[in-house]
Amino acid sequence: MLFFFRFLFISIFFVSCQSRHESLVSEIEELIQKEKYEKALSLLQDRLASNKPTAEVLSKNRPNQPRLFSLSEDRTKIIWTENKTLFSKDLVNDKHFDLELKLRPDSIQSSANGNYVSVQYPLKQYGGCALFGYSTFKSSLEHESIVHIPCKTGMAISNTGDFLLYFFENNLFLEKTNQTSKPEKYLSGELFPSPYPKLKTQYQIAAIGNEYLVWSGVGGSYNLYYLNIESKKVSLVSKDIVLPRIYYHNGNQGYIVGGKIGDLYLKELNYQSGKVPTTNRGIPIVTREAFSWRLTAKDEFVTLNQNDPNQPMKWKVLGKKEHLPFFIDRMWGVSGDRIVYESKKGELVVDNLSFTDEDYMIYDYFKKVKKLNDG
Numbered sequence: 467m468l469f470f471f472r473f474l475f476i477s478i479f480f481v482s483c484q485s486r487h488e489s490l491v492s493e494i495e496e497l498i499q500k501e502k503y504e505k506a507l508s509l510l511q512d513r514l515a516s517n518k519p520t521a522e523v524l525s526k527n528r529p530n531q532p533r534l535f536s537l538s539e540d541r542t543k544i545i546w547t548e549n550k551t552l553f554s555k556d557l558v559n560d561k562h563f564d565l566e567l568k569l570r571p572d573s574i575q576s577s578a579n580g581n582y583v584s585v586q587y588p589l590k591q592y593g594g595c596a597l598f599g600y601s602t603f604k605s606s607l608e609h610e611s612i613v614h615i616p617c618k619t620g621m622a623i624s625n626t627g628d629f630l631l632y633f634f635e636n637n638l639f640l641e642k643t644n645q646t647s648k649p650e651k652y653l654s655g656e657l658f659p660s661p662y663p664k665l666k667t668q669y670q671i672a673a674i675g676n677e678y679l680v681w682s683g684v685g686g687s688y689n690l691y692y693l694n695i696e697s698k699k700v701s702l703v704s705k706d707i708v709l710p711r712i713y714y715h716n717g718n719q720g721y722i723v724g725g726k727i728g729d730l731y732l733k734e735l736n737y738q739s740g741k742v743p744t745t746n747r748g749i750p751i752v753t754r755e756a757f758s759w760r761l762t763a764k765d766e767f768v769t770l771n772q773n774d775p776n777q778p779m780k781w782k783v784l785g786k787k788e789h790l791p792f793f794i795d796r797m798w799g800v801s802g803d804r805i806v807y808e809s810k811k812g813e814l815v816v817d818n819l820s821f822t823d824e825d826y827m828i829y830d831y832f833k834k835v836k837k838l839n840d841g
Contacts, residue, residue, distance in 0.1 A: 487824050494831055503839035510832040511775065514825075515793040515810040521817040524555060528812025532796075536576035536583065539674060540717035541801040543580030545602055546814065547571055552583070554602035557800065557816065563603045572617045578673035582607065582627040588617055599623050599630050599643050609643035620671040622678055624695075631678065633669040638680075657700045658682040658691050670710035674720070674737050679703070681710035686727050692742050701742045704733065708756070713799065715760045723756045724748055730756055732767075749783050759799025761819070768805065768819065770797055778805065778819065791821050791829035 490513060497506040517523065529548040536545045545554045550570050555562040572588045572595050583602050586595035595618075597611040607627045613634055615621070621632040623643075630641045636655035660667040660682045670681040670688075678693040680700075688707040691700050706724050713721040718738055722745065725731040731748030732755065751758070758767040758781070765783035770776050775793040796808040806816045 487828075490828070491831070494835070498835065498838070501838075503835050506835045507832070507839055510828060510835060511793060513828050514777075514791060514832060515775070517809060517813070517815055518792075518817055518821075518825075520820070521815050523813050523815050524806070525553070525814040526811075527814075531570060533808065533814065534571055534574045535798050535806070536574050537714065537798065537800065538576055538580030539578045539714045539720070541714055541799065543576070543602070544798075544800065544806060545574060545576050545580065545583050547574060552585070552600065552602070554580070554583075556580075556603070557804075561603060565600060565602075565605065568598075573621075575621055575623070575671075576602070576673075577623045577625050577627070578675055579625045581625065582623045584621045584623040584630055584632075586615070586617055586621065589614060595619075597621060597630065597632060599627060601627060607643060611641055611649065613639070613641070613649055620669040620680065622671040622673050625673070625676055631671055633671075636667065638669075653693075653698060653700065655682075659689065660684060661687045661689055661705065668710070672712045674712075674743065675717075675739050677737075677739070679712060679743070681707060683707070683710070690722065692737075694740070703735075703743050704745050713757075713759055716801075721758070721760065723751075732756070732758060754779075755781060759805070761803050768797075768799065770794075775810075778807075780819070789829075790819060791825040 494506050525548060527548050534547040542558045543556050550567045552565045552567055569587045572586045575584045581602055583600050585598045585600060588595055594614040594616055597615055599607060599609040601607040615632055615634050619633050623630050628643055630643060632639055637651050638653040639649045640652035641649035658680055662684055665684045667682055668684050672679045677695055680691045680693055681688040683689055686708050688710050689705050690703045690707045692703050693700055704724060706726060707722060708725060708730060709723040720735045722733050722735050723730055724733050730751050732751045733745045733748035735743050735745045737743035754772045755769050758769040760767055766780060768778050768780050771779045771789060776795060777793050778790045778797060779787055781787040794807040795810060798806045800806050803819050804816055809815055
């Protein structure tokens with residue numbers, strides 16, 4: 467009997483979806499015949515911007531300011547802000563946590579395992595930013611640094627939450643979070659020379675396991691270094707890096723963008739504990755592909771098309787580019803073939819990248835109507 471009711475519910479749901487789809491198609495066809503293209507485009511955009519049945523809505527709120535977002539290196543834990551609240555979610559174990567903050571943060575940076583986060587708060591009266599460290603899945607750590615650093619300068623927090631790393635006055639500092647002792651100058655900034663030493667150097671830090679990557683440079687030209695935190699050994703990984711960030715993949719591999727403006731390459735970065743990371747020459751990419759996340763299929767990535775409207779775009783090395791039938795505002799990569807995105811309504815959503823024939827049909831209608839409307 468239970469099986470019968472489940473079958474009946476699924477059948478009714480399927481028929482209902484079919485009828486809604488057929489009704490929309492009929493209405494679009496009628497609007498096309500009447501040359502009411504703008505109305506047809508509006509209906510099609512609403513349909514393509516709606517969440518799929520498989521979507522998990524993490525937040526229905528539209529914050530007053532853009533969300534800040536960070537994730538663990540294995541891409542299973544995500545951390546984000548909404549105004550003055552910090553949220554974290556374990557996508558594998560379905561655990562979540564939220565914490566009210568003192569102010570709206572200026573930037574956040576997750577530890578490699580996603581269990582801790584470093585936070586910068588803007589100090590309007592004094593300038594610069596205050597630096598804090600927090601737990602993301604329990605409330606055991608709330609550490610305030612006595613140092614105020616330039617906003618958006620490089621910072622990191624360890625996997626155990628026991629220390630913060632940050633650059634201050636061109637030197638790397640280590641600050642223990644369980645003590646009230648003064649921060650210690652850990653390494654001289656001279657160990658991280660910039661491609662343009664006469665210009666003011668910008669530093670960024672990212673965690674890889676219990677070790678760190680450090681970018682040193684300015685304005686689209688950086689050197690990338692590996693820092694072994696125990697031995698204090700600094701090693702050059704790559705020159706001519708364009709973006710000071712890593713796109714994590716699976717916990718021992720990520721991607722960085724090298725080359726120069728107008729001649730970009732997506733480089734695979736492989737790393738393991740205690741060894742200097744290795745990178746390849748990379749594959750040529752265009753500007754929009756510089757913000758790409760690796761999918762499960764071989765050499766396949768997803769990025770945003772950066773057009774209006776924004777939509778995810780799959781691309782394959784030496785293969786085709788596919789615009790997916792889905793309109794969103796922002797996107798971040800997560801494990802497998804799932805993404806976290808901001809919907810047009812301002813929701814934060816996690817979903818896969820599987821689409822139906824109906825989705826593609828609606829997108830074909832959208833392209834057709836847009837062409838007619840543009841003349």
